[in-house]
Amino acid sequence: MKRSRRSASVVLGLLQTACSAKPDENLQRTVEAATRAARDGAQILCTQELFRSRYFCQSEDYAHFALAEPIPGPSTKAFQKVARRHRVVVVASLFEKRAPGLHHNTAIVIDADGTLLGRYRKMHIPDDPLYYEKFYFTPGDLGFQAWSTRYGRIGVLICWDQWYPEAARLTALQGAELLFYPTAIGWHPAEKAALGAVQHGAWETIQRAHAVANGCPVAAVNRIGFEKADSGDGIEFWGQSFVAGTSGELLAKASADKEENLLVSVDLAASEVTRTHWPFLRDRRIDAYGGLMRRWGQ
Numbered sequence: 095m096k097r098s099r100r101s102a103s104v105v106l107g108l109l110q111t112a113c114s115a116k117p118d119e120n121l122q123r124t125v126e127a128a129t130r131a132a133r134d135g136a137q138i139l140c141t142q143e144l145f146r147s148r149y150f151c152q153s154e155d156y157a158h159f160a161l162a163e164p165i166p167g168p169s170t171k172a173f174q175k176v177a178r179r180h181r182v183v184v185v186a187s188l189f190e191k192r193a194p195g196l197h198h199n200t201a202i203v204i205d206a207d208g209t210l211l212g213r214y215r216k217m218h219i220p221d222d223p224l225y226y227e228k229f230y231f232t233p234g235d236l237g238f239q240a241w242s243t244r245y246g247r248i249g250v251l252i253c254w255d256q257w258y259p260e261a262a263r264l265t266a267l268q269g270a271e272l273l274f275y276p277t278a279i280g281w282h283p284a285e286k287a288a289l290g291a292v293q294h295g296a297w298e299t300i301q302r303a304h305a306v307a308n309g310c311p312v313a314a315v316n317r318i319g320f321e322k323a324d325s326g327d328g329i330e331f332w333g334q335s336f337v338a339g340t341s342g343e344l345l346a347k348a349s350a351d352k353e354e355n356l357l358v359s360v361d362l363a364a365s366e367v368t369r370t371h372w373p374f375l376r377d378r379r380i381d382a383y384g385g386l387m388r389r390w391g392q
Contacts, residue, residue, distance in 0.1 A: 102363035107136025112319035132180035152323030162191035178208035187276035240268035266308035280331035309369035
């Protein structure tokens with residue numbers, strides 16, 4: 095696979111922020127965070143999920159469709175400018191307006207020269223208390239993808255996708271050397287005391303397991319802060335964005351309640367070493383996995 099980078103090491107910049115009720119303010123704050131991260135040496139930047147707004151999926155409200163934007167649109171152009179100026183790759187999570195009545199939860203990938211390489215549309219759409227995403231988002235129709243960027247070949251998945259080993263595997267099989275997960279996840283306040291530690295542990299563990307199973311680093315970028323919609327008890331987003339190495343080890347983790355840029359250096363050469371010494375891809379029994387195409391049993 096042809097690459098233009100000089101070194102196997104690359105610095106990731108995870109942009110963890112709180113969100114206000116003003117989309118333009120959130121865009122400006124995130125662009126400023128991206129600029130700081132680039133100046134501090136980050137080469138691949140990733141936003142949290144739906145960074146331009148508070149997490150509106152806590153309720154079903156037609157007014158929230160006004161938050162959607164076309165791709166390319168204002169956010170795409172803003173991050174293309176950052177990418178060109180600072181020679182960084184950018185992964186940005188957007189509420190995509192594809193057509194009237196047709197919307198997606200989408201991540202764009204911009205190369206270090208400002209080129210829009212493509213987009214990933216979230217495949218797995220949840221419908222749970224305070225996570226009413228099926229009301230807003232059409233499931234993705236572009237499949238699982240990876241893009242060759244100036245600093246490596248990357249794959250992107252979004253939030254609820256992170257619970258599915260099939261999604262991580264199929265993205266890795268596209269040649270991804272890194273997996274990014276823009277995320278918006280937190281606690282229901284009434285559940286935190288009893289279930290909070292277990293829930294957060296499960297979220298972190300499943301993604302670290304993706305790193306092990308696929309022999310590549312995983313970066314998860316989450317928001318912080320308490321957000322309350324028109325109804326319900328609100329969500330306390332748990333932050334703690336992190337990067338896991340090829341053996342699932344935690345390379346770095348952000349705080350639970352502070353805005354910050356988490357900069358982490360990863361060695362992409364480690365993926366080849368790990369995949370050679372732990373040859374899960376070699377030993378896959380693709381002839382025996384037909385049952386994955388069934389919903390359940392026989």
